[in-house]
Amino acid sequence: MDLDAIIDKLATVKVLVVGDVMLDHYIWGDATRISPEAPVPVVNVFNDSWSAGGAANVAMNLTSLKASASLAGVYAEDEAGDQLRTIFTQAGVDFSSMHLTASAPTIRKTRVVVQKQQICRIDRESAPAEYAFPGGEKLKQAFSGAHAVILSDYAKGVVTDELLDEVVAICKDSGAALSVDPKPRRRLNYQGAALMTPNRSEALELAEISVGLHDTFPTEAVCQAIYERYQPHRLVVTLGADGMILVEEGKILGRLPTRAQEVFDVSGAGDTVIAVLTASLATGASLVEAAHLANSAAGVVVGKFGAATVSPDELRTAAKLDQGIPLLTV
Ligand SMILES: Nc1ncnc2c1ncn2[C@@H]1O[C@H](COP(=O)(O)OP(=O)(O)OP(=O)(O)O)[C@@H](O)[C@H]1O
Numbered sequence: 001m002d003l004d005a006i007i008d009k010l011a012t013v014k015v016l017v018v019g020d021v022m023l024d025h026y027i028w029g030d031a032t033r034i035s036p037e038a039p040v041p042v043v044n045v046f047n048d049s050w051s052a053g054g055a056a057n058v059a060m061n062l063t064s065l066k067a068s069a070s071l072a073g074v075y076a077e078d079e080a081g082d083q084l085r086t087i088f089t090q091a092g093v094d095f096s097s098m099h100l101t102a103s104a105p106t107i108r109k110t111r112v113v114v115q116k117q118q119i120c121r122i123d124r125e126s127a128p129a130e131y132a133f134p135g136g137e138k139l140k141q142a143f144s145g146a147h148a149v150i151l152s153d154y155a156k157g158v159v160t161d162e163l164l165d166e167v168v169a170i171c172k173d174s175g176a177a178l179s180v181d182p183k184p185r186r187r188l189n190y191q192g193a194a195l196m197t198p199n200r201s202e203a204l205e206l207a208e209i210s211v212g213l214h215d216t217f218p219t220e221a222v223c224q225a226i227y228e229r230y231q232p233h234r235l236v237v238t239l240g241a242d243g244m245i246l247v248e249e250g251k252i253l254g255r256l257p258t259r260a261q262e263v264f265d266v267s268g269a270g271d272t273v274i275a276v277l278t279a280s281l282a283t284g285a286s287l288v289e290a291a292h293l294a295n296s297a298a299g300v301v302v303g304k305f306g307a308a309t310v311s312p313d314e315l316r317t318a319a320k321l322d323q324g325i326p327l328l329t330v
């Protein structure tokens with residue numbers, strides 16, 4: 001299929017995102033002096049901004065590409081929860097399946113940024129047990145009509161073994177394809193996933209292989225170990241600036257490199273990758289086609305500050321620039 005046609009078809013896809021929803025709060029300021037009270041900079045704030053983070057950023061990536069996205073996660077009736085609702089309403093993210101908790105705050109990460117440099121992060125959240133998502137009917141309802149489901153686990157409590165089992169079972173019944181961005185330290189059973197998208201260190205951890213930070217990535221051994229353990233239909237290992245390795249039914253198809261470009265902020269690139277891969281595969285695209293689009297989309301977001309999203313036009317332009325990128329043998 002032609003990549004432009006896939007981008008057009010994204011508008012017909014409906015994806016449910018299950019996972020840890022959070023609010024990203026940015027405090028933008030200047031710092032020209034050190035505090036007389038303690039050896040810390042004094043920040044003069046000139047602006048605050050808010051965006052949807054974690055699993056919510058995956059949903060934002062989907063709607064920005066015109067796919068339908070709904071969210072199953074947990075938040076609270078507080079100021080951060082209100083801000084999330086405003087953001088979701090503006091972006092057209094369906095949050096009717098979100099669970100409201102009365103015992104914990106909406107997870108919020110506040111970053112203080114001075115001259116594009118993050119100088120500290122302030123986290124507000126309770127223990128993971130407070131953010132469990134109710135399974136049963138509530139989860140089944142959340143699935144209504146979804147072609148695919150993305151599990152976006154930030155280890156904040158929504159995704160448990162029990163919830164994962166239920167999600168896998170409902171996917172089996174409904175025919176929805178399950179994509180997982182795994183958190184290996186959680187030791188969850190990811191069997192049943194149609195797609196897994198670990199990054200370099202997550203893939204090594206899933207495979208239980210350890211190498212130094214600067215050693216070459218043991219592609220063959222890692223992909224084989226992950227396939228033996230979890231049998232994902234498709235596996236995409238993201239390697240930051242080195243692009244991504246594509247695996248289908250345990251067979252390595254190759255590595256898709258990135259286009260050299262100016263990188264501003266890599267946070268959120270993984271969210272973009274899983275969103276674009278999942279939605280593209282749901283249109284009937286092949287893994288190689290979907291990966292070309294995901295790579296181009298991630299290339300756009302790393303050029304923006306904060307967890308960012310891509311529009312269909314931006315993706316079309318980037319995909320055109322990336323047209324000649326070959327799938328390399330590994
Ligand atoms: N320096 C870079 N230059 C170009 N593209 C990049 C760069 N870093 C990341 N990307 C793109 O983003 C994709 C995902 O990056 P990475 O492997 O860092 O994911 P991640 O660690 O899951 O990110 P996240 O911080 O969102 O969790 C890469 O496969 C690539 O397409």
Ligand SMILES: [Mg+2]
Nearest residue numbers: 181199270271
């Ligand atoms: Mg990631």
